[in-house]
Structures are given as structure tokens and as C-alpha cells.
Amino acid sequence: MPRAHTHLVRAAAVSAVVALSAAGCSAADPENDPWEQVDGGAVEALEPDPTTAPTSPSPAPSPTDEPELVEEPAPVDPTVEQPAVEPVSEADPEPREDDSPSRGGTRDPEPSAPEPTTPAPTTPGGGSPTTGPGVDAGLTDPGALRTVPASGLKDGEVLQNARITGDMVVTGKDVTLKNVQVDGEIILRGSGATVTDSKVGALSVSGAAGVTISRVEISGASGKDGIHVTSDTGRVTDLVIEDSRIHSPAVTANSHYDGIQVRGVDGLTLRGNSFELGPHKPQLNAAIFLQEANGGNTNVTIDDNYVDGGGFTLYLAGKNVAITNNTFGPNGRWGLVYPKSDTSSVAFRGNVWAESGSKASLG
CATH class of the missing domain: 1.10.287 (Helix Hairpins)
Known part of the structure; x- marks a missing residue:
């Protein structure tokens, strides 16, 4: 230029x-x-100096350990009806109004678990808790049995070494059955009856006083409770069931099985028995079920038994009930005692769990 x-x-x-x-x-x-x-x-305008080092950026701050943010649920408009959320649960163990707890509903698949180890058999008795199933009950001489037709039996009559292939109704008073096999159900309606050293599919008592069941094996009647105290024809009084074995329920699809169900009694003793319902099935209610019906249950003693199985093992309703020195097995599905049981008049002491030997409690 x-x-x-x-x-x-x-x-x-x-x-x-x-x-x-x-x-x-x-x-x-x-x-x-x-x-x-x-x-x-x-x-003159200055051109940038290409040799000038760039300014170093400030170091980025180190991240701090902050709690992870949890996304809050979207607000719900109270004016818009929300769909009900149905809980996924197992069947409600609420007892039915007729005679047994309900088992309706869909069940979740059962988790796989090892089969429980059956304790070594012991014979209850002697005033201490049993340690497992295995009462020595049943026929003393199976080879002596002869098949006879069912008979109501007269007052004071004795039936021995006999087999009944169906059901049997006993109406006579002070009758005795010994070393007898009844494939179906034996129904006792006469006072003073005694059944010993026998085997029956099921046993029912109604309207009778002073009945004694001793060393009897009870199993096999399809769809029947092991023992059913109905009191439908009159309130049962002074019933003794001892040293007997109630086991292996023969349930059907619509069964509501109990080892023993009591619908009204004044004076019941369960001593030295073994109630073995086994692993849970939907048709199993309770090993021992005292139901408020036909005048209620009073003066009940449950002592020195092995008791296992059911939705809840015990359903209790009664006055002056003593549950002592019993051993409870592991197969109660939801727990030992049905939560709505009336335990206000229950004495519960000296009871243990079979597997651990630890103290069992109503709570």
C-alpha cells in the first residue's frame, strides 16, 4: 500500500x-x-497470539454421595374413581357357617421344600408331651374277625371279633365293641357305649352320655371327619377319647376335614391321642375344631396328645378349656391357632413343638 x-x-x-x-x-x-x-x-487491532497457552478450565467439582432419587407416584385425582387393587393371597381360612372353614379362592403355587422328617413313633401317656405320631391303637387280633351284618345292638350287648363292611349305627345303651372293624362310619347314639381295640373309618357321637373311645384307629372313610361330635339329636356329655390314632384323611374334592370336630359338648377329654393330618391340602381344616353350636362347648380337656396339620391346627370356642402337655407337629398351614378363636377361657401350658422342643404358645 x-x-x-x-x-x-x-x-x-x-x-x-x-x-x-x-x-x-x-x-x-x-x-x-x-x-x-x-x-x-x-x-492497530491485535490479533490473538497463537503461542499463548489457553486458560485452564476450573476443575470440575467432585461428585458428592447423594441419596438416589425415588420417583414419587403421580398424584391421584380424588374426583376420579380409581380401579380397586385385589391383593394376591391364599385362600381365606375363615370358618364356614355350616361346619367347617372355607377354602375358596385361587392359591399360589406351593414353594418346593423338603419333606418333613417324621419323628420316631412313641406312645402317648404318662403325663408328658408326646414326641411324635405312632399311638399303638387298633385291632388286637385281626385274624379273629368274622363279617357280620350291621346291627344297632341291644342294651348291654357286646360285639367282639367282628367286621362291618359299611356304616353302623349303635342305639343301645351300655354296649361294648371290642376288636371290631367298621369299614365305614360308626355312629354312637346310645349312652354308656364303649369302643376299644378297634379300627373304624370314621366315628360320630350324638345325643349320648358317658361314651368312651379307647385304643381305636380311625382312618379311611371317604369325605368324613375322623371324629364328629354333632349333638344334633341331643347334647353330648362326658365323652372320653384316649390312646387313639386319627390319621391319613381320605378327603374328596369338596371335603372340609377335621381330625375331630365338636359341635356342642359338656365334658370332653382328649388324652394320649395322635392326630395326624399330614402335609397340608386345601380340604384340611383343623386337627381339633371346637365350634360354637348346639349349646357350645364346656369343660374340655386336651392333654398329652400329638396334634399335627390343618389350615390352622386348632380352632377354639368354649368355656373352661384346658390345653396341656401336648406336642404340635409342623404341618399347620397358617399357624397353630385360628386368630378369631375365643381363648378367653383357655388354659394353655406345657405344650411344645415336635421339631424343636421349644415352647408353643397361643400367640
Whole structure:
């Protein structure tokens, strides 16, 4: 460029600086001023120095350990009806109004688990808790049996070494059955009856007083409770069931099985028995079920038994009930005692769990 033109450009630049100063722009900071004096007063725009190191950025702050944010649920409009959420649960163990707990509903698949180890058989008795199933009950001489027709038996009659292939109804008073096999159900309606050393599919008592069941094996009647105290034809009084074995329920699809179901009694003793319902099935209610019916249950003693199985092992309703020195097995599905049981008049002491030997309690 001709020198004259250079002076003109520099003069123009000086004029621009003067104009900027007049407009209030400060050039007092030489480090921030984009212009530099050259040639005795002229200024030129500074080009960036390519050799200048870039300014190092401030180090990023170290992250702090903050709690993980949990997404809050979306607010629910109270004016809009929300769909009901049905809980996934097992069947309600609420007792039925007729005679047994309900087992309706869909069940979750059962978790796989090792089969419980059956304790070594012992014979109850002697005033201490049993340690497992295995009461020595049943026929004393199976080879002596002869098949006979069912008979109501007369007062004071004795039936011995006999087999009944169906059901049998006993109406006579003070009758005795010994070493007898009844394939179906034996129904006792006569007071003072005694059944010993026998084997029956099921046993029922109604309207009788002073009945004694001793060393009897009870199993096999399809769809029947082991023992059913109905009191439908009159309230049962002073019933003794001892040293007997109630086991292996023969349930059907619609069964509501109990080892013993009591629907009204005044004076019941269960001593030295073995109630063995086994691993849970939907048709199993309770090993021992005291139901409030036909005048209720009073003066009940449950002592020195082995008791195992059922939805809940015990359903209790009664006055002056003593549950003592019993051993409870592991197969109660939901627990030992049905939560809505009336335990206000229950004495519960000296009871243990079979597997651990630890103390059992109503709670």
C-alpha cells in the first residue's frame, strides 16, 4: 500500500478511537483493550497470539454421595374413581357357617421344600408331651374277625371279633365293641357305649352320655371327619377319647376335614391321642375344631396328645378349656391357632413343638 494511504488509514483509526472515547468507552485497561498503539500514536487491532497457552478450565467439582432419587407416584385425582387393587393371597381360612372353614379362592403355587422328617413313633401317656405320631391303637387280633351284618345292638350287648363292611349305627345303651372293624362310619347314639381295640373309618357321637373311645384307629372313610361330635339329636356329655390314632384323611374334592370336630359338648377329654393330618391340602381344616353350636362347648380337656396339620391346627370356642402337655407337629398351614378363636377361657401350658422342643404358645 502507498505510504500516503497508510497515513490516511492510521489517521482514520485515531479518529475512531477519539470517537469511541467520547461515547464513553474506556481504554484504561491495556490488558482488555483490543487496540494497541503503534508508530507513535496510531493503533492497530491485535490479533490473538497463537503461542499463548489457553486458560485452564476450573476443575470440575467432585461428585458428592447423594441419596438416589425415588420417583414419587403421580398424584391421584380424588374426583376420579380409581380401579380397586385385589391383593394376591391364599385362600381365606375363615370358618364356614355350616361346619367347617372355607377354602375358596385361587392359591399360589406351593414353594418346593423338603419333606418333613417324621419323628420316631412313641406312645402317648404318662403325663408328658408326646414326641411324635405312632399311638399303638387298633385291632388286637385281626385274624379273629368274622363279617357280620350291621346291627344297632341291644342294651348291654357286646360285639367282639367282628367286621362291618359299611356304616353302623349303635342305639343301645351300655354296649361294648371290642376288636371290631367298621369299614365305614360308626355312629354312637346310645349312652354308656364303649369302643376299644378297634379300627373304624370314621366315628360320630350324638345325643349320648358317658361314651368312651379307647385304643381305636380311625382312618379311611371317604369325605368324613375322623371324629364328629354333632349333638344334633341331643347334647353330648362326658365323652372320653384316649390312646387313639386319627390319621391319613381320605378327603374328596369338596371335603372340609377335621381330625375331630365338636359341635356342642359338656365334658370332653382328649388324652394320649395322635392326630395326624399330614402335609397340608386345601380340604384340611383343623386337627381339633371346637365350634360354637348346639349349646357350645364346656369343660374340655386336651392333654398329652400329638396334634399335627390343618389350615390352622386348632380352632377354639368354649368355656373352661384346658390345653396341656401336648406336642404340635409342623404341618399347620397358617399357624397353630385360628386368630378369631375365643381363648378367653383357655388354659394353655406345657405344650411344645415336635421339631424343636421349644415352647408353643397361643400367640
